[in-house]
Amino acid sequence: MTESTATYALPDVRGYFGDFGGSFVPEILVPALEELTAAFEEAKHDPSFQAQYHGLLRDYVGRPTALTFAERLSEHLGGGRIYLKREDLCHTGAHKINNAIGQILLARRMGKTRIIAETGAGQHGVATATVCARFGMECIVYMGAEDIERQKLNVHRMQLLGAEVRPATSGSQTLKDATNEAIRDWVTNVRDTFYIIGSVVGPHPYPAMVRDFHTIIGREVKEALEAKEGRSDPDILIACVGGGSNAIGLFHPFLDNPSVRCIGVEASGEGLDGRHAATLTLGRPGILHGALSYLLQDSEGQVDLAHSISAGLDYPGVGPEHAWLKQSGRVEYLSATDDEAMFGVKLLSETEGIIPALETAHAIAGLARIAPDTAADQLIVLNCSGRGDKDMQTIAGAL
Amino acid sequence: MTSITESRLTSRLGALAERGEKALGMFVTSGFPDLDATSDVLRAIDAGGADFIELGMPFSDPLAEGVPIQRSSARALAAGVTMERTLAYARAFTQDSETPLLLMGYGNPVMQYGISNFFRDARSSGVQGVILPDVLPDPDSPFFRAASEYGVNTVCLVSPTTPDARLDFIDELSSGFVYAVSVTGVTGTDKGDADPILAYLRHVKERISRNPLLVGFGIRSADDVRSMVSAADGAIVGSALVDLVGACWDNDAMPRDEKLATIENFVRELKSGTRV
Ligand SMILES: Cc1ncc(COP(=O)(O)O)c(C=O)c1O
Numbered sequence: 001m002t003e004s005t006a007t008y009a010l011p012d013v014r015g016y017f018g019d020f021g022g023s024f025v026p027e028i029l030v031p032a033l034e035e036l037t038a039a040f041e042e043a044k045h046d047p048s049f050q051a052q053y054h055g056l057l058r059d060y061v062g063r064p065t066a067l068t069f070a071e072r073l074s075e076h077l078g079g080g081r082i083y084l085k086r087e088d089l090c091h092t093g094a095h096k097i098n099n100a101i102g103q104i105l106l107a108r109r110m111g112k113t114r115i116i117a118e119t120g121a122g123q124h125g126v127a128t129a130t131v132c133a134r135f136g137m138e139c140i141v142y143m144g145a146e147d148i149e150r151q152k153l154n155v156h157r158m159q160l161l162g163a164e165v166r167p168a169t170s171g172s173q174t175l176k177d178a179t180n181e182a183i184r185d186w187v188t189n190v191r192d193t194f195y196i197i198g199s200v201v202g203p204h205p206y207p208a209m210v211r212d213f214h215t216i217i218g219r220e221v222k223e224a225l226e227a228k229e230g231r232s233d234p235d236i237l238i239a240c241v242g243g244g245s246n247a248i249g250l251f252h253p254f255l256d257n258p259s260v261r262c263i264g265v266e267a268s269g270e271g272l273d274g275r276h277a278a279t280l281t282l283g284r285p286g287i288l289h290g291a292l293s294y295l296l297q298d299s300e301g302q303v304d305l306a307h308s309i310s311a312g313l314d315y316p317g318v319g320p321e322h323a324w325l326k327q328s329g330r331v332e333y334l335s336a337t338d339d340e341a342m343f344g345v346k347l348l349s350e351t352e353g354i355i356p357a358l359e360t361a362h363a364i365a366g367l368a369r370i371a372p373d374t375a376a377d378q379l380i381v382l383n384c385s386g387r388g389d390k391d392m393q394t395i396a397g398a399l
Numbered sequence: 400m401t402s403i404t405e406s407r408l409t410s411r412l413g414a415l416a417e418r419g420e421k422a423l424g425m426f427v428t429s430g431f432p433d434l435d436a437t438s439d440v441l442r443a444i445d446a447g448g449a450d451f452i453e454l455g456m457p458f459s460d461p462l463a464e465g466v467p468i469q470r471s472s473a474r475a476l477a478a479g480v481t482m483e484r485t486l487a488y489a490r491a492f493t494q495d496s497e498t499p500l501l502l503m504g505y506g507n508p509v510m511q512y513g514i515s516n517f518f519r520d521a522r523s524s525g526v527q528g529v530i531l532p533d534v535l536p537d538p539d540s541p542f543f544r545a546a547s548e549y550g551v552n553t554v555c556l557v558s559p560t561t562p563d564a565r566l567d568f569i570d571e572l573s574s575g576f577v578y579a580v581s582v583t584g585v586t587g588t589d590k591g592d593a594d595p596i597l598a599y600l601r602h603v604k605e606r607i608s609r610n611p612l613l614v615g616f617g618i619r620s621a622d623d624v625r626s627m628v629s630a631a632d633g634a635i636v637g638s639a640l641v642d643l644v645g646a647c648w649d650n651d652a653m654p655r656d657e658k659l660a661t662i663e664n665f666v667r668e669l670k671s672g673t674r675v
Contacts (some may be wrong), residue, residue, distance in 0.1 A: 024506050024533045026463045028558040028583050030565070061569055176460065183462045188584040190560060287507040287533065288460060301511030302459040303519055 008255045015204020015354065017324035023203040025290045037205040039110050056101050057216065061091045067224035072351040074108035077371040080235065081380030085221055087246065087385050090125050094357060094386030095217060095246045100127035100196060100359035102213035104135055107194035114138045114193045119174030121312035122149055122154025123386055124198030129163035129392050132290050139163040142181040144174035147311050172305045175315045179289050200319035201242025203290030207319050216247025221381055222253060234379035238263045240363040242312050246385035255330060264322065267308035268335035275307035277317040278335040280326050293320040309338035309394065310358035336365035337384040342398050345388060357386030358394065406552050406576045408451060408499040408527040408575045412611045415450060421632025421673035423624065424613060425640055425666055426503065428455040428471040429488055430480025432648040438642060441492045443659040447666025448499065453530065456485050456504030457570040465587030467638040471645065486524045493525025503530040518545040528552030528575040536572035554578050559599050563606060570607035579603055579631065581616045587638030590617030593626045600630035623674030636669055
């Protein structure tokens with residue numbers, strides 16, 4: 001966690017990144033969000049909180065994660081030097097745990113006794129169930145009934161960790177509906193419950209808070225690149241974007257340096273003319289889950305169903321900071337299809353011996369498109385946000 | 400700060416207060432159970448003696464709603480309801496009836512319709528007030544600016560978690576009435592023991608000075624209404640009516656007249672709870 005850098009200091013006090021963000025929630029949650037904002041501000045400046053957070057990241061999560069030079073992949077694609085930021089090596093297998101650790105420490109600080117979370121791929125649910133087990137707290141994870149089917153392994157993991165997995169049976173029965181259910185639970189049990197949101201979405205202060213708990217990713221990249229290449233800032237950063245947490249965690253410490261090109265890769269599912277989850281590419285500004293951001297929706301403002309082979313990217317919204325970064329032109333957003341993601345899984349597995357998560361595979365597909373046009377002395381960092389173990393069934397089915 | 404907009408809603412609530420009578424507001428989802436039902440359902444509610452009606456603008460992701468209103472919204476959307484149709488139902492109803500009509504729904508469908516256009520068209524359709532549970536009171540927000548420009552009441556909500564200073568702020572920005580959510584929870588929730596709710600309502604009632612105070616969420620029967628209005632200026636019933644409308648329409652054996660009479664009688668029964 002770090003203070004926002006000097007020139008890039010969003011969100012504003014009302015929780016807006018330019019036109020995006022804010023707080024669109026039932027009145028019941030307003031005092032809880034104010035309390036959370038105050039507790040987070042206080043914790044940020046409290047050395048004992050910082051020590052606890054960084055201590056757990058080191059000794060429990062296994063940070064800093066490696067920055068791996070992808071020698072054969074770089075050679076294969078024939079452009080610049082590609083590094084992989086190995087969030088797949090985090091305890092539980094994805095970056096999500098950085099945020100879960102930060103939020104559970106806040107929950108404890110605020111005296112909350114009951115933890116709820118939403119999950120799509122199950123990675124955030126597993127991360128939350130993990131930290132709840134570690135601190136002996138009650139944990140309820142909402143998960144779309146359809147996702148429970150396609151991410152069975154993670155359901156078993158959460159249950160083994162002592163969490164209750166509640167199926168969200170409303171609407172499309174995926175992440176969007178799990179998030180609705182989690183918010184309804186929070187509205188009902190707001191006095192003793194802390195809602196650990198899993199991405200840079202939701203009402204203020206969540207997008208900023210979740211981001212700050214993930215900027216450790218980008219800051220470790222700076223240090224490791226300095227040591228390995230003699231310069232802290234690469235030419236290109238690339239990450240997949242579902243809600244956008246792993247991407248913002250990587251990008252944020254570099255946003256002040258305009259010579260660092262940042263690329264987010266969304267899921268275009270069956271293709272941009274079919275069912276997809278390319279919110280920034282094809283969505284319009286709208287309000288969902290407490291924030292104003294880009295949204296897949298029809299002309300009436302009803303939220304469209306997203307589709308991606310990757311449950312973690314199968315979401316019709318996106319974090320408001322990404323909406324702002326797109327509008328301001330600071331970050332480029334591409335998209336990759338289900339098929340391209342499968343190609344990405346194979347590419348990284350075969351060239352580097354690393355089986356990536358299906359979410360990460362979208363970033364690899366984007367990388368494969370841009371890397372060949374880069375010069376040999378250019379440095380590219382790809383955020384390897386998670387490992388593919390959880391996806392083996394889907395991957396085996398698709399290959 | 401916006402000033403309280405005088406409307407047919409405020410004068411209706413004022414007249415009731417003068418008679419020492421409490422208000423009954425009824426909520427029903429637009430386009431539910433099907434597109435043909437809404438106008439008749441609205442008339443039946445009116446005939447039953449509701450003091451005002453909230454017509455729900457369906458949204459795909461209604462995060463303050465419990466299962467009954469979630470399902471009714473999904474069914475209405477599947478039936479093809481649109482904002483334009485909802486406004487047309489409102490227009491048709493307010494042409495025939497003096498009973499104030501409000502629209503209740505979520506920020507996004509309003510935003511996509513165009514915030515300013517929405518309040519303009521609501522006004523010209525005879526709508527007295529708008530309730531958007533996920534749009535927080537803020538005098539600078541485009542929602543509140545447009546509402547005040549077109550003279551549409553903005554009913555704001557308070558909850559048992561709302562601190563006193565915020566009650567003052569909400570009272571300041573709310574117009575028509577202040578909507579007290581009975582318990583922390585979603586619509587259709589079981590509100591449980593009445594005593595703590597009544598204590599909270601009395602506290603809010605004492606605190607606010609500009610608006611009448613109406614209570615909703617979990618109120619299902621005339622007894623519930625009678626109990627709640629002992630500490631508020633009126634009560635609002637939604638999920639219970641939506642459940643009843645759904646049950647009547649799903650009963651193929653029930654003739655349409657009887658469905659509508661059942662709704663009318665239910666409202667009349669609830670209304671009896673407001674005369675103490
Ligand atoms: C490994 C992995 N990467 C990426 C994501 C997408 O989330 P975000 O865009 O917030 O990083 C997920 C979500 O479940 C994930 O599990």
